Amino acid sequence: MAVSKRIVLHFPRSCVDQPIVYRLVKDYGLMLNILKASVSPNEEGLLVLELSGDRENYEKGVRYLADIGVSIQPLSRDxxxxxxxxxxxxxxxxxxxxxxxxxxxxxxxxxxxxxxxxxxxxxxxxxxxxxxxxxx
Amino acid sequence: MTRTIAEINEKISKGQAFVATAEEVIGIVEKRGIEKATREVDVVTTATFGPMCSSGAYFNVGHSKPRIKLGGGNSYLNDVPVYTGFAAVDFFLGATAMPDNDPRNRIYPGEFLYGGGHVIEELVAGKNVKFVGTGYGTDCYPRKKIETTISLKNINEAVLFNMRNAYQNYNVGVNLSDKTIYTYMGVLKPNLGNANYCSAGQLSPLLNDPYYKTIGVGTRIFLGGGLGYVAWHGTQHSPGALRTENGVPKRGGGTLAVIGDLKQMKPEWLRGMSFLGYGCTLAVGIGVPIPILSEDNLRYAAVKDEDIFAPIVDYSDAYPQRKPDILGEVSYGQLKSGKIEVKGKEVPTASLSSYPKAVEIAQLLKDWIQKGQFLLTEPVAPLPGVEAGMTFKSLDERS
Structure with missing residues (x-):
């Protein structure tokens, strides 16, 4: 079953130099549409995207994000x-x-x-x- | 059939007056016909809530010990400068004043997050405001510096005095250029990306009394949540503006200068505003009762959005260069449909004046009148009408 959600990702400084988006596409087969992205010096990174794909892969992708320390919020709260x-x-x-x-x-x-x-x-x-x- | 303001007031005092808002009265006149409706309706309440830059308030903060003469020095409320060119402790705060260190448009477009309008909003919300003043020192006013806090409770007078409010009608702003512009008509997107208007239309005070037959100097009004009065015609009052057959101006037209006790007012109806790239200001809530004295008078008050027209003006060139060109006229009915056509293009519309707030004010004023808490006044003097031959002058530079 396919899912599609708009989410807001907050990255700690340690994650900013990792190819996170690449991993979501390559390892989990997810499609994404970046709505907004910002990384500023001495601050965490912010990425707003629409993430879609197979439910199982979506959940795995989200777990991967959580494991590396990215916090995830539904978009509407922002x-x-x-x-x-x-x-x-x-x-x-x-x-x-x-x-x-x-x-x-x-x-x-x-x-x-x-x-x-x-x-x-x-x-x-x-x-x-x-x-x-x-x-x- | 005719009636007098004294007769209406008698009915109000007995709690028997029939009051309708300028929105409700449209349906009443359509259903009952003008003759019956005139017999039934005593008062029509009108209202508007929108940004009105020529607003401000004057204050008397009382005398400190030892005394200071603020005039000739610099005084500030929450870092916003006030005008002190009066006696020792009177000053005037303008809605668009902003702190000396505000970056203005140096970082374009400027945010203008805090100014005179915001100070007024905070004061009516009951907050304390930082007051800093300097003087040059005299024999009778030796002190040179004061720094304290004030609130509306602990000062003598606080009076809202707006030299131009409640514009009878207003431009619809669009942008013909190829870049976004930041104006007092809001953010205007390039190539006719949007059209912004600013009027309560069928609910707006002077659109319901187009020839100023009942609204005059001394008319008691709802002002910022308290009682106020029409003090004079507003600046730029232009009764000679182009009008439709029904008498309603198709251009700016008339304006009101209004005054009222700030201490009675509420932050719901006086709101500090920030116009991106333009400046800060104050949104003012005004409600004006129109006594129904004759059929003509009611016919005017029953005007509909479909019959009120506003000019479409390009704010990228025509407005700043003071060119008289307009791109057409549209009714408030069209504007409220969400889109209009300009130069063959469909353009989405948005309002800067709050119609829901205007509805609330008209209902509140209706409620006050029905409960006998608000009596109507006879104007002390009329506002200048078409016959006054006033023209809207431009400033032509002389050498």
Missing amino acids: VYRNDARCTHCGACVTVCPSGAFVVDPATRKVKFLDKKCMVCGMCIRACPARAMEMRI
């Missing part, structure tokens, strides 16, 4: 909305490249569909109320 600050103006709606913000035509309130979010961060700075936050 960009979130601070509902106390959101004014439902809509400034985020057209800035989001993946269509994760949708205006309810009846109430004009903005819904955040976190499943569609690819953690690009565009909404964070485009939101005048700074209601969108990145959890790292």
